Amino acid sequence: MYLGAIEAGGTKFVCAVSNEQLEIVDQVCIPTTTPQETLRKVFSFFNQYELRSMGIGSFGPIDINIQSATYGFITSTPKPGWRNFDFLGTIKKHYQVPVAWTTDVNAAAYGEYKKGSARDDASCLYLTVGTGIGGGAVIDGKLLEAFGHPEMGHVLVRTHEEDTFQGSCPYHGNCLEGMASGPAIEGRTGRKAQSLKKEDSVWEMEAYYLAQALNNYTLILRPDKIILGGGVMNQIHLFPLIRTAFEELNNAYVPVPVLEQYIVAPGLGDHAGITGCLLLASTLEVEKES
Amino acid sequence: MYLGAIEAGGTKFVCAVSNEQLEIVDQVCIPTTTPQETLRKVFSFFNQYELRSMGIGSFGPIDINIQSATYGFITSTPKPGWRNFDFLGTIKKHYQVPVAWTTDVNAAAYGEYKKGSARDDASCLYLTVGTGIGGGAVIDGKLLEAFGHPEMGHVLVRTHEEDTFQGSCPYHGNCLEGMASGPAIEGRTGRKAQSLKKEDSVWEMEAYYLAQALNNYTLILRPDKIILGGGVMNQIHLFPLIRTAFEELNNAYVPVPVLEQYIVAPGLGDHAGITGCLLLASTLEVEKES
Numbered sequence: 001m002y003l004g005a006i007e008a009g010g011t012k013f014v015c016a017v018s019n020e021q022l023e024i025v026d027q028v029c030i031p032t033t034t035p036q037e038t039l040r041k042v043f044s045f046f047n048q049y050e051l052r053s054m055g056i057g058s059f060g061p062i063d064i065n066i067q068s069a070t071y072g073f074i075t076s077t078p079k080p081g082w083r084n085f086d087f088l089g090t091i092k093k094h095y096q097v098p099v100a101w102t103t104d105v106n107a108a109a110y111g112e113y114k115k116g117s118a119r120d121d122a123s124c125l126y127l128t129v130g131t132g133i134g135g136g137a138v139i140d141g142k143l144l145e146a147f148g149h150p151e152m153g154h155v156l157v158r159t160h161e162e163d164t165f166q167g168s169c170p171y172h173g174n175c176l177e178g179m180a181s182g183p184a185i186e187g188r189t190g191r192k193a194q195s196l197k198k199e200d201s202v203w204e205m206e207a208y209y210l211a212q213a214l215n216n217y218t219l220i221l222r223p224d225k226i227i228l229g230g231g232v233m234n235q236i237h238l239f240p241l242i243r244t245a246f247e248e249l250n251n252a253y254v255p256v257p258v259l260e261q262y263i264v265a266p267g268l269g270d271h272a273g274i275t276g277c278l279l280l281a282s283t284l285e286v287e288k289e290s
Numbered sequence: 291m292y293l294g295a296i297e298a299g300g301t302k303f304v305c306a307v308s309n310e311q312l313e314i315v316d317q318v319c320i321p322t323t324t325p326q327e328t329l330r331k332v333f334s335f336f337n338q339y340e341l342r343s344m345g346i347g348s349f350g351p352i353d354i355n356i357q358s359a360t361y362g363f364i365t366s367t368p369k370p371g372w373r374n375f376d377f378l379g380t381i382k383k384h385y386q387v388p389v390a391w392t393t394d395v396n397a398a399a400y401g402e403y404k405k406g407s408a409r410d411d412a413s414c415l416y417l418t419v420g421t422g423i424g425g426g427a428v429i430d431g432k433l434l435e436a437f438g439h440p441e442m443g444h445v446l447v448r449t450h451e452e453d454t455f456q457g458s459c460p461y462h463g464n465c466l467e468g469m470a471s472g473p474a475i476e477g478r479t480g481r482k483a484q485s486l487k488k489e490d491s492v493w494e495m496e497a498y499y500l501a502q503a504l505n506n507y508t509l510i511l512r513p514d515k516i517i518l519g520g521g522v523m524n525q526i527h528l529f530p531l532i533r534t535a536f537e538e539l540n541n542a543y544v545p546v547p548v549l550e551q552y553i554v555a556p557g558l559g560d561h562a563g564i565t566g567c568l569l570l571a572s573t574l575e576v577e578k579e580s
């Protein structure tokens with residue numbers, strides 16, 4: 001029997017199948033078009049295997065409230081065709097197995113917690129800085145979820161005094177995502193983030209915005225580790241800039257681990273999400289058997 | 291046998307003893323002077339009773355990390371005599387009973403969760419707005435703690451455009467506590483918060499700062515309820531102002547409960563903390579017996 005995992009992104013779906021030792025035996029990458037077309041390909045991939053359980057980490061917002069009539073749905077996404085799509089229900093109609101259902105960033109946080117940079121920590125927070133900004137946290141082995149899942153990418157930040165960019169978030173303008181996502185960098189500079197020089201002054205602004213958010217996450221959650229992933233964080237020179245800005249904002253107020261071990265890159269690289277989905281699927285197995 | 295509770299504040303210690311039904315049978319209020327003098331009075335109160343367990347909710351910052359050499363200490367407080375005081379150790383030397391050890395605001399959050407405004411909710415956040423600003427959260431029955439306890443009162447806020455006050459936080463200047471605590475209101479207006487008219491423009495600023503923090507707490511934790519206590523919140527006309535400012539900031543982005551039921555006053559009034567301490571003490575009993 002196999003474990004199935006879907007890392008469902010706005011651009012592509014990564015689907016993987018692993019054995020019970022969590023070794024991936026097959027994997028496919030499917031472009032995210034319409035739900036019908038995308039899911040047809042998802043099914044033809046997984047139909048090849050006898051699955052014990054599955055884990056889904058989906059782009060959102062999604063409904064994770066079991067009591068809700070729209071539990072398992074992707075909710076208010078602007079992505080054409082996906083708004084109010086019953087993702088979990090559609091999967092469950094095809095496969096009569098237990099399915100773990102959470103956000104893509106929660107799955108990545110779980111992967112990093114179990115097998116990545118936070119594998120020796122009691123808690124961690126994972127933040128992706130890409131087309132959007134989103135975060136998830138694991139505390140004592142449990143994903144942080146309550147009335148809904150976190151939307152950490154939209155916290156308020158103070159505008160940098162030399163920044164004239166108005167912000168790109170359709171809901172809040174100059175929230176963190178509006179000021180520090182890949183598209184925000186592009187909106188501010190007129191150039192793709194990956195084409196900018198290390199010396200560009202935009203990186204110091206970027207670090208200032210991210211450090212503000214990390215400062216708030218620290219004060220509210222006190223995680224043992226903060227892991228920064230996503231396309232923008234390929235600019236690894238950002239890490240020391242963020243640590244320095246964080247240190248200034250915290251001003252030695254809250255004790256945190258040594259910064260080089262506190263604010264870090266994902267140990268699993270781009271595989272945090274899919275690994276987390278498999279791990280979540282394996283947890284279901286254990287629960288079922290106990 | 292009795293349960294003991296200490297709500298240890300910077301101004302006064304409230305000590306209570308209850309029966310196993312959590313009905314308070316005796317209570318005393320002791321001014322916070324030196325640790326020696328204060329604790330002497332604490333002991334002479336509790337020495338009258340045979341205790342099964344105790345719960346302490348202390349002003350902070352405190353060390354809650356069981357692995358730490360200073361576990362149970364009050365750590366970096368500016369309060370004379372209390373810095374690096376081994377509070378829990380001193381109590382445990384006198385009473386050989388299990389002792390729950392957490393912050394005053396965590397205890398209040400726990401009290402409100404079990405018996406107060408959030409008694410029907412799966413999670414809640416409690417924020418006190420007084421001499422300082424501090425918060426605690428309970429999610430699925432568990433206090434939110436990781437590398438340390440939250441310090442939610444010091445999150446960053448954007449300065450209101452008509453506000454010229456520089457902020458009163460010794461660490462951060464214009465963080466939430468620096469801009470919205472009782473002393474911040476006094477610093478800005480030159481008058482005690484309780485003497486200001488309802489019509490004063492300072493309340494709209496106050497609501498703006500608190501709403502920013504509530505917006506961030508919501509995005510990061512997604513609590514089912516936010517409970518606002520502390521001296522400043524005696525100004526009950528603040529509640530509708532805060533809800534309005536929150537609604538504007540959220541801009542319908544994250545779904546939250548109906549605001550009148552989401553941002554509320556403590557159901558236990560001033561007794562949230564001491565009730566939470568008793569409840570935490572009773573939890574220990576149950577664990578010990580199981």
Ligand SMILES: Nc1ncnc2c1ncn2[C@@H]1O[C@H](COP(=O)(O)OP(=O)(O)O)[C@@H](O)[C@H]1O
Nearest residue numbers: 130131132182183192193194230231232234235
């Ligand atoms: N090497 C890079 N340096 C800086 N920015 C990058 C880099 N690679 C991708 N990005 C930016 O990251 C964003 C894409 O984020 P990514 O995490 O790859 O995917 P997504 O968030 O869409 O899942 C784009 O805005 C892109 O400009």
Ligand SMILES: Nc1ncnc2c1ncn2[C@@H]1O[C@H](COP(=O)(O)OP(=O)(O)O)[C@@H](O)[C@H]1O
Nearest residue numbers: 420421422472473482483484520521522524525
């Ligand atoms: N009715 C009131 N209206 C406004 N502010 C008040 C009121 N009562 C107390 N305060 C303010 O609250 C602060 C004291 O907070 P409180 O929660 O009572 O105690 P503490 O935080 O010291 O434990 C003081 O700054 C005081 O000015």
Ligand SMILES: [Zn+2]
Nearest residue numbers: 154169172175
């Ligand atoms: Zn936003």
Ligand SMILES: [Zn+2]
Nearest residue numbers: 444459462465
């Ligand atoms: Zn501060």
